[in-house]
Amino acid sequence: MPPLLSVENLSIGFGKGEAVVRDVSFALNPGETLALVGESGSGKTVTCRAVLRILPRVAQIRSGRISLHTGGKTLDLTGLSERRMRDVRGNQVSMIFQEPMRSLSPLHRIGNQVSEVLWLHRGASDSDAKRQVLDTFERVGFPDPERAFRSYPFELSGGMRQRAMIAMAMVAKPDLLIADEPTTALDVTTQAQVLGLIKDLQRETGMGLILVTHDLGVVANMAEQVVVMHRGAVMESGAAEAVLRAPAHPYTKQLFNAAPSIPAEASPAPPLDKEDLILELKHVSKTYTMRAGSAWRPDIQIHACRGIDLKLPRGKTLAIVGESGSGKTTAARIALGAEPPDPGGEVLFRPDPNRDAVTVHAMTRAQRTAFQREAQMVFQDPYSSLSPRMRVLDALTEPLEIHGIGTRAERRDRAAAMLQQVGLSGDMLQRYPHAFSGGQRQRLSIARAMMLDPSLIVCDEPTSALDVSVQEQILTLLEDIRDRMGLSYLFISHDLAVVARIADEVAVMRQGLVVEQAPPDTLFYNPKHPYTKALIAAQPTPDIDRPIDLKLVALGAGAPESWPDAFRFSQTVIPSLTELEPGHKVRCNV
Amino acid sequence: MLILRYAIYRFATMLLTLLVVSVLVFVIINLPPGDYLSNQIAELRASGQEAGVAKAEFLRKEYALDRALWEQYMIWVGFMPGPNGFSGLIQGNFGWSFEFDQPVSEIVGESLWLTVLVNLAAVLFVYIVALPLGVLAAAKSKTWIDYTSAFVGYLGLATPNFLLALILFYYGHKYFNLPIGGLMDPAYEGQPMGWDKARSILIHLIVPTFVIGTSGASAMMQRLRANMLDELGKPYVETAIAKGMSPSRMLAKYPLRVAFNPFVADIGNLLPAMVSGSVLVSVVLGLQTIGPTLLTALKTQDQFLSAFVLMFVALLTLMGTMISDVLLVLLDPRIRYEGRDA
Numbered sequence: 040m041p042p043l044l045s046v047e048n049l050s051i052g053f054g055k056g057e058a059v060v061r062d063v064s065f066a067l068n069p070g071e072t073l074a075l076v077g078e079s080g081s082g083k084t085v086t087c088r089a090v091l092r093i094l095p096r097v098a099q100i101r102s103g104r105i106s107l108h109t110g111g112k113t114l115d116l117t118g119l120s121e122r123r124m125r126d127v128r129g130n131q132v133s134m135i136f137q138e139p140m141r142s143l144s145p146l147h148r149i150g151n152q153v154s155e156v157l158w159l160h161r162g163a164s165d166s167d168a169k170r171q172v173l174d175t176f177e178r179v180g181f182p183d184p185e186r187a188f189r190s191y192p193f194e195l196s197g198g199m200r201q202r203a204m205i206a207m208a209m210v211a212k213p214d215l216l217i218a219d220e221p222t223t224a225l226d227v228t229t230q231a232q233v234l235g236l237i238k239d240l241q242r243e244t245g246m247g248l249i250l251v252t253h254d255l256g257v258v259a260n261m262a263e264q265v266v267v268m269h270r271g272a273v274m275e276s277g278a279a280e281a282v283l284r285a286p287a288h289p290y291t292k293q294l295f296n297a298a299p300s301i302p303a304e305a306s307p308a309p310p311l312d313k314e315d316l317i318l319e320l321k322h323v324s325k326t327y328t329m330r331a332g333s334a335w336r337p338d339i340q341i342h343a344c345r346g347i348d349l350k351l352p353r354g355k356t357l358a359i360v361g362e363s364g365s366g367k368t369t370a371a372r373i374a375l376g377a378e379p380p381d382p383g384g385e386v387l388f389r390p391d392p393n394r395d396a397v398t399v400h401a402m403t404r405a406q407r408t409a410f411q412r413e414a415q416m417v418f419q420d421p422y423s424s425l426s427p428r429m430r431v432l433d434a435l436t437e438p439l440e441i442h443g444i445g446t447r448a449e450r451r452d453r454a455a456a457m458l459q460q461v462g463l464s465g466d467m468l469q470r471y472p473h474a475f476s477g478g479q480r481q482r483l484s485i486a487r488a489m490m491l492d493p494s495l496i497v498c499d500e501p502t503s504a505l506d507v508s509v510q511e512q513i514l515t516l517l518e519d520i521r522d523r524m525g526l527s528y529l530f531i532s533h534d535l536a537v538v539a540r541i542a543d544e545v546a547v548m549r550q551g552l553v554v555e556q557a558p559p560d561t562l563f564y565n566p567k568h569p570y571t572k573a574l575i576a577a578q579p580t581p582d583i584d585r586p587i588d589l590k591l592v593a594l595g596a597g598a599p600e601s602w603p604d605a606f607r608f609s610q611t612v613i614p615s616l617t618e619l620e621p622g623h624k625v626r627c628n629v
Numbered sequence: 630m631l632i633l634r635y636a637i638y639r640f641a642t643m644l645l646t647l648l649v650v651s652v653l654v655f656v657i658i659n660l661p662p663g664d665y666l667s668n669q670i671a672e673l674r675a676s677g678q679e680a681g682v683a684k685a686e687f688l689r690k691e692y693a694l695d696r697a698l699w700e701q702y703m704i705w706v707g708f709m710p711g712p713n714g715f716s717g718l719i720q721g722n723f724g725w726s727f728e729f730d731q732p733v734s735e736i737v738g739e740s741l742w743l744t745v746l747v748n749l750a751a752v753l754f755v756y757i758v759a760l761p762l763g764v765l766a767a768a769k770s771k772t773w774i775d776y777t778s779a780f781v782g783y784l785g786l787a788t789p790n791f792l793l794a795l796i797l798f799y800y801g802h803k804y805f806n807l808p809i810g811g812l813m814d815p816a817y818e819g820q821p822m823g824w825d826k827a828r829s830i831l832i833h834l835i836v837p838t839f840v841i842g843t844s845g846a847s848a849m850m851q852r853l854r855a856n857m858l859d860e861l862g863k864p865y866v867e868t869a870i871a872k873g874m875s876p877s878r879m880l881a882k883y884p885l886r887v888a889f890n891p892f893v894a895d896i897g898n899l900l901p902a903m904v905s906g907s908v909l910v911s912v913v914l915g916l917q918t919i920g921p922t923l924l925t926a927l928k929t930q931d932q933f934l935s936a937f938v939l940m941f942v943a944l945l946t947l948m949g950t951m952i953s954d955v956l957l958v959l960l961d962p963r964i965r966y967e968g969r970d971a
Binding site: 126129130133137143160 | 863864865867868869870871872873874875882883886887960961962963
């Protein structure tokens with residue numbers, strides 16, 4: 040039997056530049072999954088787009104053949120006319136994109152956008168198309184397909200939008216589905232469910248799947264074949280099991296070592312010593328009021344944080360983990376004094392073990408200035424957190440200028456020294472941020488935060504915009520300067536695996552509440568809370584023997600009302616955070 | 630239902646805004662020292678024509694110009710009884726023009742409707758020209774189509790309107806036998822509306838519409854092109870192509886719908902810009918629109934006439950923004966659903 044899709048010696052270039060994809064070949068059998076793995080700039084996205092010929096206008100396929108064998112016929116996708124190509128797109132080969140938020144038109148109803156595929160390729164009537172779309176909606180897990188049909192994209196959550204995208208790709212029952220990082224923008228529990236859904240659909244329809252991803256954990260869970268790409272060329276390819284068990288190419292090995300993972304076996308860790316605290320959050324709550332916009336409807340109260348008590352010992356790292364909307368960033372903002380907590384809450388900061396603590400939200404002007412020198416922040420997106428119009432020198436010395444520290448020459452020397460501290464070279468001071476890669480920019484952000492010689496740094500998802508190998512380097516850097524300079528970190532993340540390596544204690548948050556809190560090893564050894572269990576189970580690990588346990592994910596990732604009795608909470612009744620063993624707290628009824 | 634409620638709300642705010650505008654207009658007109666009558670009285674005194682002075686003094690009393698400014702305002706709008714009882718804008722009395730010695734309503738009369746007509750024609754022209762050209766320029770960006778349309782567009786923006794008017798008149802008359810000047814054949818002036826008169830007006834409209842609309846159209850086209858280019862880079866466009874849509878259908882259904890918003894929102898800005906921008910053109914072309922009247926009235930401090938014209942322009946603006954706001958709510962579900970429970 041011929042393969043469903045074969046790509047032979049494909050080369051693609053932009054304009055007159057050097058080729059960005061060089062001599063790539065692979066083949067995919069019907070019903071199989073092939074993973075295209077690589078970091079940003081590896082050419083994996085360009086390669087998969089070349090199959091559908093939806094490349095940017097300046098890109099051309101320079102050589103090679105892409106052929107699709109279906110229904111006993113062979114189509115040469117590289118040579119097909121644009122008009123014939125349209126019949127292939129969405130019909131025989133369909134695609135799911137990375138950002139469900141932006142890949143659907145904001146102005147058209149979901150039903151309309153999905154039905155369109157059937158109108159285009161099947162000439163279906165409105166009622167016919169609607170019937171089929173509703174069937175597909177039910178299949179991809181919309182609780183109320185009729186309602187989803189009428190919805191606009193902005194009325195759905197990210198996971199639901201990605202389900203709508205999957206429905207759109209599946210409704211015409213294609214032979215080949217291309218999924219370009221379909222779960223990268225989703226929370227880890229949602230990712231697990233969406234991956235499970237794609238796998239189920241594939242089993243039912245027998246379609247082939249090309250999965251583009253940077254995550255070896257996803258590969259281990261999904262793929263039969265793997266193609267590892269780096270700088271436009273294939274580094275290694277073969278059966279997933281063989282490659283994952285014994286990677287041969289050094290680049291694959293490097294990817295493996297960089298991939299963060301939850302340890303397979305953990306032993307409980309001793310509780311954290313909480314004598315000398317640098318930061319303490321006491322009963323911190325935050326309620327936002329959303330105006331209903333009408334005198335007849337009551338305003339809506341949103342509880343971003345509810346009764347948070349956290350203690351950060353000096354020189355340690357406390358991580359807050361949770362999905363989007365769990366309140367972790369709000370907690371960090373309150374800790375830094377960027378927002379006041381609701382009355383009754385208090386944040387204490389003690390820069391010096393021998394002096395009294397100051398209350399962050401009741402500081403005098405002088406205390407506030409001193410506090411700003413002591414507490415700094417590293418932001419999530421290194422691309423937007425550095426002004427593109429400021430030279431590195433200006434960006435680094437600005438904090439010193441604001442606080443009136445040193446002469447010009449001294450500031451400059453300090454900036455150069457700091458660049459070396461973060462692994463950059465001192466002669467880069469005159470450059471602008473655009474001359475740096477994402478990882479280098481994040482190093483710049485760290486250098487900027489370090490300029491005032493702080494004792495506390497709040498890291499808000501500092502690695503989530505970075506490639507895995509770069510993430511690994513940044514984490515190493517953060518650990519290194521923490522130990523060298525005696526820093527304390529409040530580390531915000533959605534990723535348990537990242538936290539596993541850097542944190543001394545982890546607080547898992549859900550809907551504004553801390554549901555479980557312990558040192559990471561204790562947490563992995565003996566997770567108690569269903570939500571923590573779901574987070575751990577949903578984490579894809581690059582180990583073929585540890586697949587995602589969808590049952591555990593489904594148990595814990597649902598609404599808190601669906602949890603077992605001991606853990607269940609509602610708007611009014613909330614179990615208290617109980618210390619089950621020393622240093623291990625769980626929100627449950629004992 | 631939601632739309633209706635919004636439209637009513639929007640209408641109410643429009644009336645409120647109009648009230649504020651009326652205060653501003655009145656105050657600004659009265660800011661320069663003196664008024665038309667006191668200037669005239671001084672002039673008559675200097676030339677020793679005491680008879681005229683008596684008449685002017687009578688007019689001063691008649692139009693309450695001897696009272697305090699706020700009282701003058703209340704009487705003008707019609708909130709307060711003047712020397713002749715309630716007789717202001719809301720009662721339909723637009724006041725007296727001292728310069729032309731006629732009621733304001735008689736002076737503006739027909740030109741009011743011709744102004745609306747000329748400007749509506751120009752707005753229509755702007756949209757009809759800018760829509761296809763803007764979309765085409767974006768879809769074929771960085772090709773000769775894009776460059777040509779941009780060149781012609783900038784030419785249209787840069788050419789002074791009155792110059793364009795003169796050129797068009799010359800060649801329009803030479804090659805197409807288009808009439809020169811005016812908005813209708815002089816024979817129909819002051820005549821009741823009829824089939825022939827309407828036809829004459831339409832033919833006369835061609836050149837003014839073109840002249841007034843060109844710069845607006847090229848600006849709008851460039852804006853639409855820029856908006857479209859922004860939208861064309863968005864992932865949902867890629868989704869549509871990956872579905873197998875043809876380029877023209879995809880363009881019309883997705884990016885154009887999104888790029889359309891600023892296009893619609895511009896209706897409000899277009900109207901006043903055209904009314905005030907077309908003054909010079911109207912003078913050059915001899916159009917019987919309200920523009921030249923406004924110019925004279927402002928120059929001679931003819932307060933009731935200028936105040937009325939300014940109020941009229943304000944009304945056009947406010948109606949334009951109201952229409953565009955209501956249209957936007959109809960077009961964009963994101964605006965429509967705002968404030969509704971998620």
